Amino acid sequence: MSSLQGKVAVITGATSGMGFDTAKLFISEGAKVVITGRSQAKLNEAASQLSGDFIAIRADAASLHDSEKLIDQTLAHFGQIDILFLNAGIFGAYPVAESSEEFFDSIFSINTKGPYFTAKLAIPHLRPGASILFNTSVSNVKGMPGVSAYAASKAALRSIVRTLASELGPQGIRVNAVSPGPIETPIWGKTNLSEEEVNGFATGVSQQVPLGRFGKGTEVAETALFLSSDASSYINGAEIPVDGGMAQV
């Protein structure tokens, strides 16, 4: 039997990259899926590449109003939520001396505040056996130069996972994180860095990966599937690295 048969999964930031790959995998495993993104055009494009039981809802991860709408529309359409994959996120890099309040606020609004309040809004509707999954990053346990705001936004998520796991465990709701290392996704073309700077950053990072390569979105999707399904029914408050060994050596 498909591992997510009968389950409803909400995946934020699923117009590209690992969110999109996870949506595809979850649908193939029998889930009914809600994908979100901030751009209607990108949502339409992603929807045109998926087939199965899914809907696309435009929702800015930084907006509590949009998160409320997301939960309401999901319940109106599918009647339940079993899996919440809080995946939407942005990346940017400035040495702290060149950082700005605007940059810091935008990283924390999208990467930290959004997932936190989307979880809060969904929790009253989750049943025992539900799973909440956050997308953190290898950077939350590293001190890589230039990524203080991004890394801190993800370290905050790691901490939130621990607290929510203990708050929600008694209700039979599990809370975990997947922690990707460098993964080949469109995120690298959406930063404040020039192409040359991205290439330099990518080369430096992949030299720190024992497997010596970037990962694929599908490799993260497989771990998201494991953590969202009953196969991981006794895993709670954990973070599983999908980083080629980068944070382990």
Ligand SMILES: NC(=O)c1ccc[n+]([C@@H]2O[C@H](COP(=O)([O-])OP(=O)(O)OC[C@H]3O[C@@H](n4cnc5c(N)ncnc54)[C@H](OP(=O)(O)O)[C@@H]3O)[C@@H](O)[C@H]2O)c1
């Ligand atoms: N790629 C890596 O090396 C890496 C490593 C560690 C962790 N991560 C984390 O993995 C997650 C997925 O990233 P990815 O690499 O798959 O990149 P991606 O392809 O850019 O996917 C990010 C998704 O989030 C969406 N998004 C961004 N800001 C949003 C907002 N305000 N509201 C709603 N949706 C928003 C993007 O939509 P748009 O197309 O509109 O931007 C896109 O659908 C992120 O949380 C990222 O921090 C990535």
